[in-house]
Amino acid sequence: MIHFVLLISRQGKVRLTKWYSPYSQKERTKVIRELSGLILTRGPKLCNFVEWRGLRVVYKRYASLYFCMCIDEDDNELEILEIIHHYVEVLDRYFGSVCELDLIYNFHKAYFILDELLIAGELQEPSKRTVTRLVAAQDSLVETAKEQTSSITNIIAQAAK
Template identity: 80%
Template sequence: MARSGSWSMNPRTVFASRLLGGVGIHRRSSNLVSRREQRKQRELRSRSEMVIRELSGLILSRGPKLCNFVEWKGYKVVYRRYASLYFCMCIDQDDNELEILEIIHHFVEILDRYFGSVCELDLIFNFHKAYYILDEILIAGELQESSKKTVARLIAAQDTMVETAKEEAGSISNMISQAM
């Protein structure tokens, strides 16, 4: 089934390509592109992990009575501790640190409303919701929505849409399984 040289296929790819009219066939050059992309993603991930490790060490080693601003590689890191959680934002030198502290506090208050006293496990298992909340508050690093009620309403609407989509997907799956 597999030709030597320019084509690389396994039996599943052949089956998929027949079903999809040839869409499933991959050239080796596309495999090289995906390998490059994978390498770039690994490098980006390792750089991100290095930055997180470096900033974690820098912030966690600071005493509780020190200010919540740290100079780091030409930027300012603004952080705030809530119980065992640290919320950090990296900003330009000329940005307002106090405004960023208020944005962090605003974000935590909305998380508290949504999760009912937010904790580490809420953020670990529902990180996508925390990101959605942050996306509702900030756009391009600037405060977009300052109303907690508006953000809560938008989050509730999104949760409703997700539940509706899950129900529809479940009903479609049931129809498919009954048809077979």
């Protein structure tokens, strides 16, 4: 089971967090601070698995972001690396070539994609095509709602004249 997902920039700024195990806000802050210091200081040629507090942290660096997932000690680390890569590939398909700014300005989409991939810390949807289709369907619904809101606003404005 995945306990939490963190996306951390090379500067140590948190870009995305998703918690699947109960942690208080104080514990979350401490976890982020500890793992940021631990992962950011590791050399690029070191292993992508870190033993931490009786758990295992699996991370992978893509461009300027570290994608980190915390799992139980007996879980398969290579499967988690595949899940991380799967998430990055879906983000790339959606944003073109995903970068840190995409996640900053469209964080809601990054969370939506993560929620389509993982549920309660377990892989929900292994198909990139299905996730991409679901995200496109949600975008279509949002555009339809915006158009309806715009037309209602225009009707109200004309009626008020």
